[in-house]
Amino acid sequence: MSTLVIAEHDNSNLKPATLNTVAAANVIGGAVHILVAGSSCQSVADEAAAVEGIEKVILVDDSAYENQLAESTANLIKSISADYSHILAPATTFGKNVLPRLSALLDVQQISEITEVVSEDTFKRPIYAGSCIATVKSSDAIKVITVRATAFDPVNASGGSASVEPISADGISDLSSFVNEEIAQSDRPELTAASIVISGGRGMQSGDNFHLLETIADKLGAAVGASRAAVDAGFVPNDYQVGQTGKIVAPDLYIAVGISGAIQHLAGMKDSKVIVAINKDEDAPIFQVADYGLVADLFNALPELAEQL
């Protein structure tokens, strides 16, 4: 039994969710290998080799994988899949894009976004926006799995000394090609990696008012998020979205401001260690999951909070 973890990276650095995915692989047991497919990505392979407990890093350095598009990446993973009982990737937009394609190429039923490994073939995963947790047992020969990063504590990024084995590209596809990317530039931590997150909902009333949250975020070293309602209303871009169809976060402190607490939003944040809710509607469902609730007008409470931090 051995597991292949697909590294998520930007050709220079390994993305942190990879370390949580390795943690899930360790619970499954057996040897763990990491695949680094990219372009001029030796530094990522070196980083992966240093991850604690990794036996081998497979490096495919080819311009075809610069943007890790689904078609070529899935073909490549398929070409080395025979050696593995499990293939794991983080349940990020990268993993969600590539792994189901691989799964169909291998004729196996993927297990999406697991939150617990029960045994080598049995896993827990949330369904219906996390209203229920299903325990499922897979009968496929190769288990193709995406992992919810927040459900597994990351392994150590150092202490390992895996070998790095370079292999050649295989199955390069020209069905799709990269045009450009607009990556949001921010001095604040990434939403999924931040230890404190402050999010705004429809109650913020406009995108301009998000500066009230940003002021507090900068004092706390926090990331700024939003509910789907705030994204739908055009206040902020979609990469702010926390919830069932956005990002899943589990920081030490989550501050929900002007968010009513629809089940779809709770799905993305209810595993946070401490939850604070600020809402002027005392009946808002968000208060049912909040450790500390403050019934107040956010336009008074936020400046006051900024002042006291």
Add this chain to the structure above:
Amino acid sequence: MKIVVPIKRVVDYNVKVRPLGDQSDVDLNNVKMAMNPFCEIAIEEAVRLKEAGTASEVVAVTVGKSDSQEQLRTALALGADRAILVETDSLLEPLAIAKALSKVIEAESPQLVILGKQAIDGDNNQTGQMLAALLNYGQATFASEISIDGDSASVTREIDGGLQTIKVSLPAIITTDLRLNEPRYASLPNIMKAKKKELDVQPIDAMGIDTAPRMELLSVELPAARQEGIKVESVEELVGKLKNEAKVIS
């Protein structure tokens, strides 16, 4: 250009789903059903491409029980030209659904297939990508903007860090994210007209595909409940609690 839009009948998003008493599955007795919200966005995009003169025909497809005809009628009322139900009494997994859809698409040979990025019941986010693999089509998932340019489509994708634009050769699979468009409501005259549109029912058994389940559902349970919290009276009290009790800020 013909567009095929696969859709799914799911529990309405306002319903809070609970496990059955014996925890063998979720309790779906007497719950309100609806078209999956991301599928509405897919239908809307296809209809807009038709209204813009880019597409000539929009075909809605679903794989499910006979009662899924209700959601196909909704799709017809929203502007699809005709509909196909691949009928099965079994609850199929995404791989089996993708296989059934691939047979329909091989027969229809559209230039574009648009579907929702995920269904809000199983939250799997798999079918579109699997369908692309089975048909050997290119895929553009989580789309927030689509423009058709001859024999390719330029698609802006919602990715974790921001936006990515890719070009994909047609025919292709596109899956929708929530900012792609705002779906319309069906008007009463269009609901009436939809009743007369063609709805073809095809038995899944005639397709010659393996739909056997690969996963066994062992149990369904409620997630661990959070301990009840407290209400604080002021910002000052809140800051004090966060510093001294929860110790999450300093």
